[in-house]
Each structure stands twice: as structure tokens, then as C-alpha cells.
Amino acid sequence: xxxxxxxxxxxxxxxxxxxxxxxxxxxxxxxxxxxxxxxxxxxxxxxxxxxxxxxxxxxxxxxxxxxxxxxxxxxxxxxxxxxxxxxxxxxxxxxxxxxxxxxxxxxxxxxxxxxxxxxxxxxxxxxxxxxxxxxxxxxxxxxxxxxxxxxxxxxxxxx
Amino acid sequence: xxxxxxxxxxxxxxxxxxxxxxxxxxxxxxxxxxxxxxxxxxxxxxxxxxxxxxxxxxxxxxxxxxxxxxxxxxxxxxxxxxxxxxxxxxxxxxxxxxxxxxxxxxxxxxxxxxxxxxxxxxxxxxxxxxxxxxxxxxxxxxxxxxxxxxxxxxxxxxxxxxxxxxxxxxxxxxxxxxxxxxxxxxxxxxxxxxxxxxxxxxxxxxxxxxxxxxxxxxxxxxxxxxxxxxxxxxxxxxxxxxxxxxxxxxxxxxxxxxxxxxxxxxxxxxxxxxxxxxxxxxxxxxxxxxxxxxxxxxxx
Numbered sequence: 001x002x003x004x005x006x007x008x009x010x011x012x013x014x015x016x017x018x019x020x021x022x023x024x025x026x027x028x029x030x031x032x033x034x035x036x037x038x039x040x041x042x043x044x045x046x047x048x049x050x051x052x053x054x055x056x057x058x059x060x061x062x063x064x065x066x067x068x069x070x071x072x073x074x075x076x077x078x079x080x081x082x083x084x085x086x087x088x089x090x091x092x093x094x095x096x097x098x099x100x101x102x103x104x105x106x107x108x109x110x111x112x113x114x115x116x117x118x119x120x121x122x123x124x125x126x127x128x129x130x131x132x133x134x135x136x137x138x139x140x141x142x143x144x145x146x147x148x149x150x151x152x153x154x155x156x157x158x159x
Numbered sequence: 160x161x162x163x164x165x166x167x168x169x170x171x172x173x174x175x176x177x178x179x180x181x182x183x184x185x186x187x188x189x190x191x192x193x194x195x196x197x198x199x200x201x202x203x204x205x206x207x208x209x210x211x212x213x214x215x216x217x218x219x220x221x222x223x224x225x226x227x228x229x230x231x232x233x234x235x236x237x238x239x240x241x242x243x244x245x246x247x248x249x250x251x252x253x254x255x256x257x258x259x260x261x262x263x264x265x266x267x268x269x270x271x272x273x274x275x276x277x278x279x280x281x282x283x284x285x286x287x288x289x290x291x292x293x294x295x296x297x298x299x300x301x302x303x304x305x306x307x308x309x310x311x312x313x314x315x316x317x318x319x320x321x322x323x324x325x326x327x328x329x330x331x332x333x334x335x336x337x338x339x340x341x342x343x344x345x346x347x348x349x350x351x352x353x354x355x356x357x358x359x360x361x362x363x364x365x366x367x368x369x370x371x372x373x374x375x376x377x378x379x380x381x382x383x384x385x386x387x388x389x390x391x392x393x394x395x396x397x398x399x400x401x402x403x404x405x406x407x408x409x410x411x412x413x414x415x416x417x418x419x420x421x422x423x424x425x426x427x428x429x430x431x432x433x434x435x436x437x438x439x440x441x442x443x444x445x446x447x448x449x450x451x452x453x454x455x456x457x458x459x
Contacts, residue, residue, distance in 0.1 A: 117266060119265055119266050119286050119287065120265065120266050120267055121245070121263075121265040121266065121267040121268045121270070121271045121285075122267065122271075123265075124244075124245070124265050124268075125244060126244050126245055126246050126271060127246050128271055143267070144267075144270070145266070145267025145270050145271055146265075146266035146267040146286075147266075147267070147288070147351040148351060149350055149351050149354060
């Protein structure tokens with residue numbers, strides 16, 4: 001683990017939380033996409049802190065997101081692996097880290113990405129959510145309906 | 160979701176395909192034996208895009224099996240015009256029939272529709288996606304004329320938007336087939352199909368000119384450059400007309416070359432080819448009835 005990762009001053013710089021979730025080691029520049037994916041837009045009132053392009057010995061730079069008062073489930077965070085494969089999740093209770101784990105690649109993601117194929121049925125006015133299978137090789141995903149493959153800049157397809 | 164929907168040829172094994180083709184041969188040998196096989200059965204036809212061959216041959220097939228059709232009719236005359244979703248349409252129609260045939264302009268439409276119905280659903284074309292029942296009659300025609308193993312097939316024309324091409328390519332991965340795809344750069348196989356063929360370790364070659372490979376082929380499968388699939392009229396105009404064959408072109412081919420086309424053709428096969436021994440596209444179109452009869456007989 002890098003110096004920055006354990007430095008308490010660094011933790012304080014993006015505010016320490018009492019209960020909630022810290023999503024750390026995010027790919028630099030992805031914090032806002034992460035909030036979008038996990039459905040946090042500030043409207044439900046939780047305190048959210050985020051640091052972008054924070055210096056990191058291991059990655060050069062990283063983003064951090066801290067969400068007060070909400071524990072994100074594994075299913076909710078695994079989808080982050082598509083845009084930030086090295087992310088770690090810390091569940092905080094009474095200022096202590098009680099759980100720490102890495103994101104894992106899910107087998108499919110639903111309702112997170114929009115299919116870029118304008119002729120895909122998911123872009124018609126139908127009662128379905130766009131669903132993508134996660135390819136076992138590489139970092140790509142594939143639309144479960146029209147089979148379009150996304151391999152690069154997946155975050156650009158977050159609606 | 161039920162397992163007997165036919166959505167794509169990717170779901171078919173060699174055994175599945177051969178079962179349908181063998182049964183189609185039995186039907187073709189003695190169609191009268193199947194005349195009352197499915198009396199009282201109804202097949203729903205939901206065509207959201209124009210069709211002559213697919214729709215009429217499905218209708219002929221179920222009627223020759225003793226059944227009948229309920230036809231949604233033109234989209235302009237249906238509740239789709241009032242804004243009804245495809246999901247609602249198929250949920251309503253499944254109550255009227257024993258199986259449902261769907262053609263729709265959106266890719267993935269059949270996959271989605273199948274999630275909403277409990278009767279078998281047959282994909283009769285979903286945009287530029289798949290057309291599995293066309294492939295079954297194509298394979299039947301190839302088997303009758305050239306054989307499916309040790310096959311060298313050229314597929315020419317609109318490989319990007321041509322759903323019959325995609326379905327045929329997937330199906331041929333089950334056989335010992337060497338596939339030669341002939342198209343301009345802008346109409347080459349789309350990435351998802353390319354990805355799957357590579358994953359299946361298919362024997363695939365790509366060419367820009369048919370002359371590069373014509374002399375080696377057992378079968379040449381020609382497709383129409385489809386104007387309606389082009390988002391851009393200029394792109395259509397640039398490539399249309401470049402991939403045409405006539406009797407003179409075929410002088411470089413083997414005598415036993417089988418020329419196929421899913422039809423309708425525009426001008427990619429000149430009328431003078433019709434008079435040659437190569438022309439097999441009308442036989443191919445006629446094979447639609449026994450093949451679809453066989454498929455329905457196995458399904459219903």
C-alpha cells in the first residue's frame with residue numbers, strides 16, 4: 001500500500017466519514033461517473049465527498065468517493081469494475097473500516113449503460129432496461145439484445 | 160424464457176440444424192403426408208417490415224400442415240400506429256396463436272419479444288441482426304447442391320447490414336466450411352459477427368473483389384446492397400452497383416458453381432445468369448416451404 005493510502009492527513013483532506021462507504025483507488029477522472037453509476041446525485045441528501053486526481057504512489061493519481069450514511073452492496077459496486085478495475089470498497093462504521101474488498105467483474109450489467117446502436121431495441125420505447133453481458137476476455141461488454149460490443153471508453157455510454 | 164424460440168442461428172448446434180434439414184427432406188419427398196398434421200393450429204404473423212417470401216412461405220407452410228394464420232397486417236393498420244409497444248403487441252398476439260413469427264426493424268427485437276411471450280417465437284428478421292429461418296433454407300439448398308462439409312462458399316454484397324449473411328456465417332461454423340467474404344470496406348462484416356467467428360475459430364477470408372476467389376468456390380451467395388439499411392444515401396450510392404455478377408463474370412467460375420441469393424435482387428445478379436446452370440436462387444426460394452413446414456412440424 002502506498003504512503004498516501006495510509007496517511008491520515010490525506011484521509012482528512014477529503015473529509016472523514018462516520019458511517020458509510022469509501023470507494024478508493026478509482027481510476028483518475030472517473031469519480032463523477034462513479035457517482036452516476038451508483039445512482040448518487042445528491043438529491044437524497046447524503047453527504048458526499050470526492051477527491052479527483054489525488055496523488056497516489058501506486059497509480060500516479062486516483063479518485064476517491066466517500067458517501068456518508070449509505071453502505072453500498074457488492075452488486076452496486078461491482079459495476080464500477082468496468083470503468084475502474086482497481087477500485088476498493090471500504091465500509092465504515094463509527095469511523096472504523098469494518099469491511100474492505102475489491103470490485104469484481106460482474107457477468108452482466110443492467111440499466112447502467114445505454115446501447116450506442118440507435119437501431120437497438122433498447123433505444124426504442126419499450127419496457128426494458130439496456131443490459132450488457134461482460135465479456136470474459138478484455139474489458140469489453142456486449143449488448144444482450146443487439147450484440148454491439150463496447151470496448152473503449154465505456155463510461156461515455158453512461159446515460 | 161422458453162428454449163424453443165428460434166432467435167438466432169448461434170443457438171443451433173450441428174445436430175439441431177441437421178434434424179431440421181433431414182425433416183425438410185422428408186417433407187419435400189412426400190408433402191401430402193403432412194397435410195393434416197397441424198389442423199386447427201394457428202400461426203401469428205407480426206411483420207413490422209415489408210416481406211414477400213418469408214411471410215408468404217410461412218403462410219404456405221402452416222396451411223400445408225393443415226393450420227392457418229392470424230396476420231397483424233400492415234403496421235399502418237395496427238395498434239402500433241397508436242403507439243403500442245412491441246412488448247405489448249406480442250403479449251396480446253400470443254393469446255391468439257400457437258406460435259408467433261416476428262419481423263421488426265430493430266436489432267434485438269426478437270430477443271426482447273421472446274422475454275414477454277410463452278408461445279414459441281420465430282425471428283423472421285430483426286433489423287441488421289439475424290434471420291435464422293432463412294439460413295435453414297439456405298443450408299438446405301447448399302446441402303442439396305454442394306454439400307455442407309468441405310464447402311468453399313463466397314458471400315458477397317452487404318455483409319454489414321445483411322442479416323441473412325450473419326445468420327448463415329454463424330450456422331456454417333458448425334460445418335467444415337471455408338468462408339470467403341467479398342465486400343467493399345464500408346460493408347465488411349460488423350465487429351460483433353467478426354468477434355464471434357473468431358471465437359468459433361471459423362475459416363474466414365476477406366476480399367474486395369469476387370474475381371480473387373470466384374474460381375475456387377462451390378457456392379456464391381450474393382446479397383442485395385440494401386438501401387434501407389444505410390443511414391447515409393451518399394454511402395449507398397458509392398457502393399451500389401459495384402458488386403454485380405452476370406453470365407460473363409461467371410465464365411471464370413467452376414461449372415458446378417451454385418449461385419444463391421436470398422432475394423429480392425435488384426441488379427446484383429443480371430437476368431442472363433437465370434439461364435445458366437449456376438442459378439439456384441429460385442429453387443432456394445421454393446425450398447422455404449418444406450423447410451418452414453419441417454421447422455413448424457418440429458416446433459408445434
